[in-house]
Amino acid sequence: MTTLAKHSAPVSPAPDKPKPYGGLRRFGDLKIALLFIAPAMIGFIVFYVVPTIRGVYLSFTEYNILGDPEWVGVDNYTAIAKDPLFWNSLAVTGQYVFLNIVLQTALALGLALLMHQVAKSTIIRGALLMPYLMSNVIAALLWFWMLDYQIGVVNQFIEWAGLPRVAFFGSEEWAIPTQAVINTWRHMGYTALLIFAGLQAIPGHVYEVAKLDGASAFQTFRKITIPLLRPVLVLVLVVTVIGSFQVFDTVAVTTAGGPVNATRVIQYYIYQRAFTESDFGYGSAIAVILFLILALVAFIQMKFLKGNESDLD
């Protein structure tokens, strides 16, 4: 409250004479800028910065939420290094991210090209977004029932086709691919929309020139569309990879980590340790590790795919 009042005070007296275009004027802008940034900034600090710092602190403690945190140094981290379930969760999450990102990006790129060149109707373009408008939990439960081994409609069709029923969620081999495909289905429309926006930003004259030079459709795609789309693709990849690493709700409402440990993804393992087993220090430590992994992955992507440079210049 006090911060708000402090910033708003100098704004009210209107400047009665024009100020020289110097440092003072810029300082005045800064104050107004801060005023406008303040609401977002307060939210960012209260809901992101403070919890993050507290999380880092808790990762060095033993804390069961009902008692007081007790400082244990790096004990949680050394225990995690020796925890097979942590390494398993990394492997499982990696498998999920790989399947999810490859499928999602390929399908979204295809959809975006179709939207750009074939499907110009707003209704069809809008329909592609439909799965994304559904809540994650609803989408997961919907597929959970449709793919059920005993009473699911999909397995009924599979049986009619003369094939053996598939335990989509129950078998260790299928559980992660199934969930990766479900989330691909849900997210590809949205990803396609982002790529589509990138496609529209490519000036039409470069295509005309390519046509004049006799480039084939595939050559145009490979030599013009992909390079010029790169900054957008990198952004999409960074965002979707981070999102994909954080898969939780689909797992939580369907397999809850099972069968055995086949879907115990890293976010679910954090939740299990912290909220189910009241080991908030250990859970926080894994969360900090995940934070570092994601920062590293994003950095590598930006650095090596040159996401902040455009070939259009």
Added chain:
Amino acid sequence: MKKTLGAVAVAAAVALSLSACSGSASSAESSKGEISYWLWDANQLPAYQQCADDFTKANPDIKVKITQRGWDDYWSTLTNGFVGGTAPDVFTNHLGRYGELAENKQLLAIDDAVKKDNIDLTGYNEGLADLWVGQDGKRYGLPKDWDTIGLFYNKAMLAGAGVTEDQMKNLTWNPEDGGTYEKVVAHLTVDKSGKRGDEPGFDKNNVAVYGLGLNGGGDSSGQTEWSYLTNTTGWSHTDKNPWGTHYNYDDPKFQESMEWFAGLAEKGYMPKLETTVGAAMADTFAAGKSAINAHGSWMIGQYTGYKGIEVGIAPTPVGPQGERASMFNGLADSIWAGTKKKDASIKWVEYLASADCQDVVASKAVVFPALKASSDKAAEAFAAKGVDVSAFTEHVKNKTTFLYPITDNTAKVKGIMEPAMDAVVSGKAPASSLTQANEQVNALFK
């Protein structure tokens, strides 16, 4: 920002200390008004709503607000309530959880009230009242109900297979060849071409009806899945109960039993674990996919409520030591240590544990109340509905029950044992792999 945070912290600390004081506020304040009460079983809500109405009629200055939350969210919401100060005054408590809650000082000890109000603890079924005395020797709840395990079976399928109800009542089991229990289960299994599980040419990969349904791997307790078998061999989960400090999943006797259990799925007499993710075991029974389901007494209403299926209930098999065995679990009502309505809450808990309320619960025929007299009334109420529940009550009468394993670290034990048991029951790992899981479990107690 730093200053603001400091102010917030001070305010929070003041609020905390205030709420801490309020536990000992004057009795006039804490003995009237509205108290909140939570439970997880929707089937029992009508019975307890009536108890609440009767209670308010007798104590017009106390109102009870009942909230029902599903089991899956119950405990995490409750924990959030403890931390956030919004937990219910009184809530249904579970044996597997209350040890940790008591240790973290979230539960109100009610010894003084029980002594002052002369609550007769001998009126409850044997052992139930003692379960709620913590490691510190203090009482944290009064018993409300109990449950045991029985075999629900599809009468038409048994008749079709020529298995009599007498045979079902006299089943035997051992971990070597499964006894008559395995014979019956095999005979009740039918493949898609109509061949029974004990006939030559039976196709175990194309089963239409399984002899025995499967609920899951059973994690640390195996309450309805395998404990009714494993514990007939003389094996028990922990070194002592309650408050054991050593688990016994490495015992060869136990591992032999689990090997046999996993073998049922391998032989095609029980569904594979991977096919049970999703639809509930009771529902697949109703869909005619299994002939026998081992399940708890709290499921009586659901099994006997399916239209078009005649259901019988048989006692669990007699084991190698000549006796049956069933896990005996009991719930109780506990009071949150942070309640502002201490006196009213105690009154409500005592009412819930009294014959007045437990008879009401008995009359609805959903669960067995903790009081002996009320248990008998519940059995009569079930009989009036045409359900013979002697398979469940027999365990208590003949003292063939063993307690739900009460220890510290139950959530962590479950976290370790769940994937380990799943691996064994699904046939992915031999039962001897449980030795390693057991070492992890016992390391929690060092």
